[in-house]
Amino acid sequence: MLRKSNTAEPRDLGDQFALLVSGVVDYAIFMLDPAGVIVTWNEGAQRIKGYTATEVIGRHFSIFYPPAEVRNRKPDWELEVAKREGRYEEEGWRLRKDGTRFWANVIITALRDETGRLRGFGKVTRDLTEWKRIEDLRNAERDAEVTRLHAHADRMAELERTKADFLNLASHELRGPMTVIRGYNSMLADGTLSPGQFASVARLLDLKLAQMDRLIEQMLETARLEHDDLELAQETFDLRFVVQEQIDILRPLTRDHRLVLDAGDPAPLVRGDRTRISTVVANFLDNAIKYSPDGGEIRCSACLRDSRAIVSVRDEGLGIAPEHMPRLFSRFGRLPTEENMNIPGTGLGLFLCKEIANRHGGDITVRSKPGVGSEFTLTLPPV
Numbered sequence: 001m002l003r004k005s006n007t008a009e010p011r012d013l014g015d016q017f018a019l020l021v022s023g024v025v026d027y028a029i030f031m032l033d034p035a036g037v038i039v040t041w042n043e044g045a046q047r048i049k050g051y052t053a054t055e056v057i058g059r060h061f062s063i064f065y066p067p068a069e070v071r072n073r074k075p076d077w078e079l080e081v082a083k084r085e086g087r088y089e090e091e092g093w094r095l096r097k098d099g100t101r102f103w104a105n106v107i108i109t110a111l112r113d114e115t116g117r118l119r120g121f122g123k124v125t126r127d128l129t130e131w132k133r134i135e136d137l138r139n140a141e142r143d144a145e146v147t148r149l150h151a152h153a154d155r156m157a158e159l160e161r162t163k164a165d166f167l168n169l170a171s172h173e174l175r176g177p178m179t180v181i182r183g184y185n186s187m188l189a190d191g192t193l194s195p196g197q198f199a200s201v202a203r204l205l206d207l208k209l210a211q212m213d214r215l216i217e218q219m220l221e222t223a224r225l226e227h228d229d230l231e232l233a234q235e236t237f238d239l240r241f242v243v244q245e246q247i248d249i250l251r252p253l254t255r256d257h258r259l260v261l262d263a264g265d266p267a268p269l270v271r272g273d274r275t276r277i278s279t280v281v282a283n284f285l286d287n288a289i290k291y292s293p294d295g296g297e298i299r300c301s302a303c304l305r306d307s308r309a310i311v312s313v314r315d316e317g318l319g320i321a322p323e324h325m326p327r328l329f330s331r332f333g334r335l336p337t338e339e340n341m342n343i344p345g346t347g348l349g350l351f352l353c354k355e356i357a358n359r360h361g362g363d364i365t366v367r368s369k370p371g372v373g374s375e376f377t378l379t380l381p382p383v
């Protein structure tokens with residue numbers, strides 16, 4: 001853009017050119033003497049930097065630089081480079097008269113006469129603040145996009161690992177009960193089993209089938225959680241009946257454990273998904289039985305305590321070492337203990353229990369002592 005000048009007609013080409021420069025408004029174009037003192041000023045310089053010609057001519061050009069750069073003698077250094085190389089160019093922050101910053105593209109050119117003597121410097125400055133703002137915005141958007149893509153890639157890799165873990169688990173954990181079922185089936189087929197043994201074999205097969213059912217159910221529930229479509233039913237029910245039902249289901253499957261229930265009044269009524277809360281209780285009981293291989297008492301309680309609805313299951317089993325506590329509720333979080341090698345499990349049970357409890361506004365807590373036993377407690381908001 002060129003501002004129309006109302007000066008008298010220029011006499012020669014040199015004057016015309018000076019006029020052209022003085023009228024340019026998009027660029028600050030001015031000259032410095034060899035020491036860096038400002039000797040000319042144009043429209044653009046006034047517009048960009050805010051000084052009028054009279055205010056600025058005769059002053060050192062370092063007034064345009066932030067104080068830290070002046071202290072580091074950057075302006076002098078720029079002139080030094082221009083003197084040595086003929087030209088200096090950079091982009092950086094400069095100051096306006098009112099103290100505000102602008103992002104400048106700066107070119108300093110050394111001006112020499114025919115004998116090569118330095119006469120001063122030409123300086124052309126452009127205000128790129130708006131351009132830089134858009135550029136910064138674009139970079140920020142690009143960074144955000146890169147972060148998003150990385151997060152997506154991480155998530156895909158995580159899903160891939162989960163899938164591999166699932167497949168390993170399914171094949172390993174299903175093979176155990178299947179081998180037992182196949183063994184009894186062949187004994188049935190070749191007549192090795194007498195009718196007198198049928199009842200106890202049927203109980204054992206039930207146990208193995210239940211194990212397979214649980215594995216499949218846990219894998220499906222974990223997959224639902226992964227895809228975030230675990231829909232909870234909304235029913236009101238009494239926790240005492242849920243615990244009683246689960247005890248009734250499990251009691252015939254164990255001879256070494258005494259399952260007892262302390263069910264107090266008033267009724268621990270809760271609202272939520274009855275089937276899933278039953279699963280939590282079933283897993284507590286299943287764990288209590290599995291992880292007390294020498295048998296013992298398993299004492300359950302279902303009651304209202306401190307205005308919370310509570311189910312707890314206490315066993316006299318292996319117990320859990322304090323250092324293993326953080327792992328308990330993680331996905332596939334089986335504890336790396338010697339005893340666990342021979343006890344089947346997926347490490348999904350407590351992970352799912354915690355999720356289900358949390359989604360009902362409740363929680364699960366544990367107290368345990370190695371060699372003495374464990375107590376798992378589910379706490380839910382009462383109705």
Ligand SMILES: Nc1ncnc2c1ncn2[C@@H]1O[C@H](COP(=O)(O)OP(=O)(O)O)[C@@H](O)[C@H]1O
Nearest residue numbers: 287288291319334335345346347348349350374
């Ligand atoms: N009552 C318990 N006593 C001792 N250890 C337990 C008990 N309950 C759970 N654990 C430990 O916590 C781990 C995670 O439990 P869980 O998620 O139910 O997995 P799983 O029963 O399939 O192994 C178990 O592998 C076991 O080591």
Ligand SMILES: [Mg+2]
Nearest residue numbers: 283287349350
């Ligand atoms: Mg379990």
